[in-house]
Amino acid sequence: MALSRHVEHHFKGSERVRDIIIGMSDGLTVPFALAAGLSGVANATSKIIITGGLAEMAAGAISMGLGGYLAARSDAEHYQAERATEQKEVDTIPDVEVAEVEQVFQSYGLDKKQSNTIAKELSLHPQKWIDFMMRFELGLEKPDPKRAFSSAITIGLSYIIGGLVPLTPYILIHTPGSALIFSVVFTLIALLIFGYVKGRFSGTHPFLSAIQTAILGGIAAAAAFGLAKLIS
Secondary structure, three states, rough: OOOOOOOOOOOOOOOHHHHHHHHHHOOOHHHHHHHHHHHHHOOOHHHHHHHHHHHHHHHHHHHHHHHHHHHHHHHHHHEEEEEEHHHHHHHHHHHHHHHHHHHHHHHHOOOHHHHHHHHHHEEEEEEEEHHHHHHHOOOOOOOOOOOOHHHHHHHHHHHHHHHHHHHHHHOOOOOHHHHHHHHHHHHHHHHHHHHHHHHHHHOHHHHHHHHHHHHHHHHHHHHHHHHHHOOO
């Protein structure tokens, strides 16, 4: 009887998806809240709201993208520093490092003899030995060297795309009050869709994620609108 080849399907774009979620979530909520807040100001025109919204989108995209770049760079620098430390320890105190490898295997249920045999065999391959320690002792994965630039671009573009949703009605409709209604509807729909997709990728309940995302975005916009009304 022929056995069918088992193929495992695992999602491998978690970092890119995380960047999209970071950028899109802020892009949908912050410009939405700003536009709603400006709509609550007396004598506010669509031009003022659009100008303010576009300025915020530019500043937000740059700020968020720069934050993603610096975070990815920090992760890469941290990995290299920890790897250099492991390299030094392998060169100077190999017995201690072998014992640490044994402890890792024992934590997975292997006995001392089995762990010692595997640890000593692994020590014959210094670079793979260090790779093992980085992953299983320190819990660090080697970062993609292009990660910093890619993260910055992904987060920045996601922020802009998200921000265009609440601002588009103000571009198409010249009456702020009417534009606000369409902005609320479009953005809440976008938040529901975004929350659902985010839930699917993050492993949480999609419908619960959709509702939570829409509620949080709505609260932010309502607070900004109410505060602007109060001040004006």
